[in-house]
Structure formats: structure tokens, C-alpha cells
Amino acid sequence: MLRTPEQIISSLPLVVGEKKSKAIQTTQHPLGPLTASEILESSRLIKQEWPSITDVNFKAITLRDPKKAGLAPYLEAERIGQKSSSPARKSFVLCYLRKTDKLHEAIVNLSTSSVESNLRLGQFVHSNSDGSEIIEIEEICLDDERVQADIAKLKLPEGAVAIGDTWIDGSDGVNEGEFSDTRRLYQCFLYLRDPNYAGESDNNHYAMPLTTSHVNDCKEWKIIRIDFLSTGIDNTTKEPSKYKVQPLNEYISEAQTLCTDVKPLKVIHLEGASFRVSNFCEQGQAISRQKWEFKVGFNQREGMVLYDVHYAGRPLFYRPSLPDMAIPNADPRHPFHKKQAFDLGDFGAGIMANNLQLGCDYPGSIHYLSPVLSNDKRASVRNRELVLQSIITVSNYEYILAFQFNQAGEIMYEAHATGILSPQPIDEVIEVPWGTVVHPGVLATHHQHIFSLRVDPMIGGSNNRVDFNPHGIGYTVKETPITTSGGYDLIYDVNRTLKIQNKSVKNPINDKPVAYKIHVPKAANKDSFHFRRAEFADHNIYVTSHQDKKLYAGGKYTNQSRGGTGVRSWAERKDNVLDDNLVVWVQFGINHVPRSEDFPVMPCEIVKLSLKPVNFFEKNPALDEPHSTQSFDGSVLLSAHGGEDLAAKIDGKVKVYCVKETSKL
Template sequence: MTTTITKVNHPLEPLNTAEIALATSVVKKEKKINDSFRFVSVTLYEPSKETVLNFKKGDPIHRKAFIILLDNKEEKTYEAIVSIDKESILKWEHIPDVQPGIMADEFLECEQAVKADPEMQEAFRKRGIEDFDLVMCDPWSAGNFGLEEEEGKRIARTICWLKTDKYDNGYARPISGLHAFVDLHKMEVIKVVDHDIIPLPANDGKYTAESIEKLRDDIKPLEIIQPEGPSFTINGHEIEWQKWKIRFGFNPREGLVLHTVSYNDEGEERPILYRASLSEMVVPYGDPGEPVNRNNAFDVGEYGIGMLANSLTLGCDCLGEIQYFDAFLTDSKGNPSTIPNAICLHEEDYGILWKHTDFRTEKVDVRRSRRLALSSISTVGNYEYGFFWYFYQDGNIEFEVKLTGILHTKAVSPGEKSTYGNLLAPQLDGPNHQHFFNMRLDMMLDGVKNSVVEVNTESDESGEHNPYGNAFIAKSNTLKTEKEAMRDINLETARYWKVINPNKKNWVGEPVGYKLFTGENAFPYAHKNASIMKRAGFMGHHLWVTKYDQGEKYAAGDYPNQHKGGEGLPKWIQKNRSIDNEDIVVWYTMGHHHITRPEDWPVMPTAYMGFSLKPVGFFKQNPSIDVPPSKPKGNCNHSSCS
């Protein structure tokens, strides 16, 4: 090979373009890949945890690529592991009875196939549509509903809308009552569903600045400046900031991934997380009518959050002193591709970190908080998802999802209103739906042997010891096995979970720990025997804990696309392995419950949801006590008040 491979400084550095090019070239050459093959994904084959944790600067680094391929002609899926160093294939395996995620070029080819289909064209004409270029066809994953005619096929459902011009909001005019099924291997329409003709809504749904009649004129500039530059330093994909050391990566399926997160406490680098990522997300809809009743998109496993990442823009997506990172991926032909500025890193002011006023001496001590933000944003069809990891000076870690974009829509007849959604505009319905995100947290508090403790609070009994009836007690219970650790949020007991290291005690004699501080959440409303509950079983509980297994990465299994279900967490926990003082993985499911409203149209204001990891006995005291005071500004009368 003539490709020059640049040496990396750590085994977890993401594959670069040269490595991707070499890996795909090796496969093309050794397996004589023809045009019927598509490269679904090319990612770093991560070395073992033991290799990573024992790695020292200067040690040899052996690089491998993990590749998923799809042969459209033979309708087969393959997995390959390629040695970058040896330029050879280490593994080549046919994976039967699976469908990998839908690729970006498949989306575009599918849309064109629908527009070119004679039966669909006739259906468009029946609705008065002659200019097919203005038709917008969104391919949706087909799911698995036990239909014999779909068994073994690679299928997408296409739902259609009509634009008035190229840059119009296409989702304003759904072509309801009509949709098509496409065989993605052959790129042929195999079924057209044509029901009643429903008039197109009249509202244009325009939202761009050019289309708004009058923009606000009273907003003054807001600038964030750091004259001396940011406080973080970067070495490849490793960040050092305010005692934090954070390694991160990026891949086409999970997008942004955290690796080996630690905090320097009194000179000791203390590990907290080995790996953290969005393992899966699913969006079940609550409308029983076609085609919405099959809208159950797995945005990680079926589409790839990383593949759909945006190129971020300074002053719009990110504000301040920004460091950007590119994402290196591949197209379906195996050619390296780059998403410029896919990852954003910056600092933010976050209000008061801590404060106290001594009213006797009138001395004021206050520290301002700042946080480090590491983020990416992906567009999945109509929706946008922002994924933000925040690190705080007091040892807190927060993950936040920001949901925005345009709602999925359907048309209804004049005067009609759906039971299963709300009118966004006249004749335009926004079906009710939910968003469930599952986070995989490979914990490593002061070492790989950890446990999970559930804490429930209850009122103390009445009696002489509790004369005013005000006492309450937080009771702890260590979860011992995987089945015991299938748990749900309970507001009545203020339930929370904390990860501890039972082998490491703090200075008051308790195990060091981090608390999983839950935020907004929901339960699924689909019936237990519904297809989506079988395929996304992780929705069934908010907390899962498993014993570490390098092969168990995705909560709904490796290949959720069109899978009948039962894979992932519900299958793994049947082993009922011990999770007490073991190398464990915590899986947290959070749900956003979206009952639609007119204010969500034509573009949805951002909704926020997430969780935090907060130290509980991990530090001797407030770890941010040494943050220096800011310099006073303005009319402050105290030397340390800002």
C-alpha cells in the first residue's frame, strides 16, 4: 500500500482518513468487492479494557478497523476486522438473518425510486400533483410486525409530503392516505398503500429568516470572549480542564463517545468512567392509523446518529472560544468522508458555583461556576438532536439531550381532529409520541470493581424518638444480580441509585461513590406485547445493570433494523450474573413524553432532558473550594464579591 499512516498517541484515538482508506482497500482487494457491496460503517475496533488501562506512553499501538458490509445482490450482511498494521483481514463473517442500518445514499435512492414508480405517479396525479420534483419522500424503517410478505426483505416505508418550492417546509403539506414500501436491495417499490384522498393543508409552515415578515429588532449583540484563550488543553482526542481528564471518540453509530474520564484529586488521578455513550434511542408513536402506527424509529441502530451529525457553525450552534473536531467516516463505497466541525468543545459561565455571606462581618465569598461543554448535533429526517456532555468544577458530570427540528405531521380532513394528537395548524395533525434514550455507562470509580446501591427514603415511625413526626430515613440496598437491578424511578420514595467502590473508603469510612441524579422521565404506553416493546425492551425499565462484556454495547442488540426483538438487555440479563463488586455497566433509560401543541409548529422550540452523575462521598469535601474568586466589576463594594 502507498497510503501513509500517521501514528496515533493512544489506542482509543478514532480512525483517521488514511486508516479508513487502508482498511477498505484491504477488504476490496482480498474479498474482490464489487459494486453490489455497500460499506455500512467503518469504525475503530476498540482494544480490550485491559490493554487500554495498562497502556503507557511509548507502548506499541496495534490498530484495527471493524467493518460492516451489505451485499445487495446476494442480500447478505458481513462483518470484518482488519489489521491496519498488517494490512490484512483478521475476521470475515457472514451474519445471517440481520439487516444493518439504513445508509444515507439508500435514503436518496429510495426517494427517487418512489417518485419514478408508475403506480405512485398515478396516485400523485389523482391528488392533483404533477411536479414530482416537489414531492418529498422520507424513508422510515419498516420495523417487524410478523408479516410474512416482509420476512427476509430489506424494506423501507416512504411517507410523502409536497413542497411549494425547493426551500419550502415540506412537512407542512403531508400527502396523507398514501405511502409506499420499497425493497432497498433492488430499489423497487413493492407495495403502494392508497387510501382516501385527504386535502393538503393550506398553511405554508415557513420558518426561515427570509420568510418571516418582521423579525425582532430589539436584540442587542451578546458576545462571549476569553482574551487569554480557553482554560483547556488538547492532546489528540484527550482534554485536560479544571482537574478533569477526558478522552473522547466519535463513530457513525453512537456519535460522540466518552472514554477514560478521571478527576485529579489532591494530586491523584481518580478514574470515574471507562466509557459512556448513547447506546440506543427509539421514537414510538401513539397513533393507531396507517402509516404512523409503524413509526418506531431506532435512530442509533437503524440510522446512525454519528452518520447524521451536522457541521457546526461558530456563533450559531456554539458560542464563545471554540475548538472544533472533525469526524472521519466513510461513504457506502468505502471512500473516506469527513464531517467538518462535527464536535464542539468550549467553556461556559454557569452562574454561582457557591456563595456565603457572613452577616456578622459582612464578608462575602462567592465563586462563579464554569463548565466544559463537549457536544454534537444530528439531524434525523425531520428531528434535530443535540447531545451535550458537561463537566463541572465541583466534580459533576451531566448529559443533556436538546430536542428540536420539525414535528412529524399528517393531514386531516377539514373539521376533523385526531384523538391521538393535536392540531398544529388547520388540517395539520401532530401525532403524540415519545423519545426514549438509553445511556451505556461503563463505570470505573477508583477501579473497575464497583457496585450499585438503591436508596429509598421513607417516613420514620411515630414514637417518643420522633415526637413531631418530621423524621425520615434514607435506606440503602445493594443490588446483587442483573435481574434484581431492573429498576424504575419512584417519586414517592425519592428513589435514586449510586455507584460505589466497596473496596475504597472515604475519610468518614464510607465507600466512595457517584449518584445517578435523574431528570425528566416517562414510561412507555405501548402494550407489553406490542412489537416495539419486544424490539426495544430496554424501555421497560429506567435502570439496568450488567456485568461487563465487551460485546454488549447496544441496548436493543447489534442489528435492531427489522429484527423481531428479544435482543440486547432483556436477553443479557437472563444470565443473571453477579453485579456486586464486579466490573459493571450501568444502563439508564430516559423518556421524553411529547403531547404535541401548536407552539411546536412550524419548528419546535428546544426541549431539554438528561441526567447527572454527582459525587457522593467520592471527595473529602467540596472539590471546588479552591476555585479562585473573580475580579470585581461594576458597583461591587466587596473585594471578593464577584
């Protein structure tokens, strides 16, 4: 699943401080991401748990969130400018003893400089992947004599370079034979680097998939199985034979005749931005824009996390974040049927193991894109949005994940998926029903991206409820409160929508409980055959009671997971969720049936959900926005720049329509 360290997001955004060997006196905010010193101190304390020669392979060192109930008084005091005692500062540490399958999960109390717990986890539990492991597996594969012998049978053209593409071995729990064990396994697929651009690591090797694949064990670090891949219409496999070099399908710009008729479009805040950013602690930022206020944290699994979201001083959400995403693929044949990536759980949006920046063995560098995003659409009153966006690159895929806040008290969450399909070889001329031939000999299988957004509400304060609102005959609205935790489905054909309400706070205009409604686009097909592991993908909505440690919809550990540890299991507790401290989990997705246009690089697929106030405010809260004027906006008529003015046909004031250019990913 991962390719080269250069393509891997590999570190928390920490400032590498000088190494301290003693317990530190923390003055950090309870919600602030760990500092470099805190990470070093955590690793030091954990290493002391074992003999000094133990080779500890850290997988994650990240903030252990304080308990919501305990933190509430602290945050309330903070809002009125008072200090109150802060809870103990703790870190969560995940590590292997290297070259073993011994995975440990520890809680370090940084306030007391002590290890509170350090537990070895049971079988079927594996940690997230990391870039150094991926590189090692690909090297083992390509150095293996059996693999080299198979590659030789392909009689590749001179200068051809085979490269590996490693996926976590998805557990299917059935017919696994000798592999139905507890080992941590990776499956490595092989591709050929475009011979014309053999020195270009960014080239599109996905246009040349090879037919052998290898399974590696992460304890012995060796190949334990070689698969020949099915390239026909059924399960039949063949021995490697001469590889047919197909026409190239390259995306790198060196291989294109680039068009030259695009002129720059600039977005400028000449007087600075209208939002303010300040540090609420060393590693955390507080952001405000007009009536919006919230804190931004950052961790290994989720990346960007928001805390304590308020509008006009009124509480809305405690900790919204995107903790999980599943990407099942559709080919039912071994070993393709195990291709289900959890890009956050198996890898991490905040990525990667913190120890890598602290003098350990990992050479990765952060490879984020550096986006500057602005939208400008203009109407009589401008709707301007504050966008908080994160871009993550997970091997062949790239995601843009953004919270968008507008002046009307609305929050949108937008996910963009782009990048390169993860294809496999297919014989020429044939078709299969679970994929599309996107290039000669290249099959892109149908797949889904199922996102799970965790909405941790505090609409008008604590104790919320969730109501469904089906719209029946005559447009009347019937509200059905959800009383116990469980999985629920929006029914799109009857406009069944969802509202989070606070019954104890009423809107003075119409006496209705203050609420936010969630509009969710259609989730991906719930008949996923990866259903069991993707513990959230079967319902649009899960509602559970709030529990501090239950943060990740797919469970804490998704790598080779067998289910039973995620939101579906928690919902089965049948806890009360009526007028209580609850969490709403919203699933939404992209159902991707590949097209030839999706290759070699796919255009962006965008999916967006919204959280909108419903009788929360007494009136439109954006009324105090100044009207838009030409002197303020500085819009330029096309005619002034070489185009032709389509407006002003009768006189200078008449503008019937306009042609504009817009730019977004």
C-alpha cells in the same frame, strides 16, 4: 426518516490522506478513532475477500474498541508516563454486496494487515441506513408511474412539488402477511413543498402531508406496496382525491416579519480558554480543565465517546457514551404503528459510512451546526462548566447532546431535542386521541424520545457495585445492593435513587465507600407498544456485567430488529454485578404530546441527568476556585447601556435583584 443528503451527517471527522496500498505500520493510540489510512486499508483488505468485480457497499468502517481488561495496564502505565505494549489495532467493517441482502460483518486486524473474520449475518438483521439509499428510494417513488397517477388525482396547484420522506420499516412481527420475510424495507411518505417557496429545499413541506405512501425493497430496489393512509378517526382509507391547499405555516426566515429589537450578546474569553486540548493520537483529543482529564473518541454509531475519565487523578468512568435512542410514535394504525426510529442505531450519531469520503458513490456532506456555547451565571464563587457537546441532525429532528463537567466533580448529561415534528394528514374538523392537530389537515402524533446512556464506571478503580437508596419514613436512607444483572426502576414517588459504589475504597471522613449517585429525570412511559424492539426502554436502569462487545443498548442492529439482542437480553444472563466489573445503562426520555406551539418548528425540549460524587471526596473539591470579582468577570450594569439600573436603591452597594438576559438553545 431521512430527507436530503444536505441534511445528513455523513462522515467521520477524518483527514483524507493519500491512498496507501500496503499494510501500514500503525503507531496509533488504542483508543484513537480510525485514521483515513486505516479506513482505506480496511476497505482494501475487505475488497480482497471477494472477486474484484464485486460491488461492495460499505456501511461502516470504525474502530473496534480494544478489550477493557487488556487495556487497563496500558492506560495505567500511560498515566505515569511509561510506555507499555499496545493491543492490536482493529477495525470493524460492515458492508452489503450491493443489490443483494447479503450483509457482512468483518474484523480487520490492522496491526497484521489481515481480515480476522468476515461473517454473513442472518435473517432479520439489517444494517443502518445511509443517505444515498434514502435518496434512491425517494427517486424511485417519485418516478413510479403508479405514484405519479395517484399524485395526478390530487389535482395539485401549478408549481407544486411532491417530495419523499423515508422511514425505516419498523418490524412489528405480527400480521405482516406477505411482508413477514427477511427483506430490507423502507416506507416512503409524501409531502408537498410550499408552492411559494418551491425552490427552497429548507421549506416546511411537513405542513402539507399527502395521503399515499410506498414501501420499497432494498434488494430489487422497487416499490412492493402502495398504502393509502387513514386520515379519519379509524382505519378507513380513501382513494386519492383533490388536495385542499391550506394556509401556509412556514418557518424559514424569508416567510417571517422578523423582529428587530434583539441586540447581540457576546461571550468572550479575552485571555483564552481555561481548558487544554491536545491530540493523544491522529484522530483523538485529550482534554483537561483543572482537575478533569479524559480522552475523546468518535465512532459511527455513538459519535462522541469519552474514555478514561479522571478527576484529581482518581478514576471515575471508563467509557461513557450515548449508544441508543428510540422514538416510538403513538398512532396505532397501519402503517403508522411501525414508525419507531432508532436515530443512533438505524443511522448513527457519528455517521455515515466512512467509505463515502474515500472516493465511493455518496455525495453527502457533513451538515453539522457549528455551536459555540457558553453559559455565564455569576455568584460569589463561580461555578464554571466544561461542556463537550455534539449536535446531530437526523432528518426532521435535531439533537444537542452534551457532557458537562463542573469543578465540584459532577458530570451532567444533557439532551436537547428540537426540529420539526414528523406529521401525517388528517381530515378537517376531527380529533384523534393519539395526536394533536397542529395545522389545518396536519396531525402530529404523540411520541417519545427514549435515550439510553451507557455508564461504564470505574469509581475509585475496578469492581463497583450499584445500590438503590429509597428514602423511607423519617428521612433515613436504606441501601439495597443489586447483586445480579437486570432491569430496575427508580420509584420517583419514594425518591428511590441510585448510587455506584466501590466498597474497597473508603472515604476517610466517614468511612463510607466512595460513590457517585445518578439522578435521572423520569423516563418516558414504559408501556410503549414498541417495547419489544427498544430493548432498553422498559426500565430506568439496567445493570449488566461488562462485556467488551456489548456496547449498544438496543442491540448492534436496530433496523427492522425484532428484539432479543440488546441490554434486556444481556441482563437476563443474571450475572453477578456485586463488587464487579459492571455497566450501568440509564434510560431517560421526553414524552412529547405535541402542541400547536411545536409547529412549524418546535421549541427545545431539554432533559438532563447528573452523576454526582457521594462521599467520594473528603470535602467540596471546588474550594480552591478563586472567588469571583468584578475586575475578573467584567460584568456590565445595564444602566451603562441604555437600560436602567435596578440595583443601588439605597447606596451603590445595595443590589436587590437584577434583570439579565441569557441565551441558550
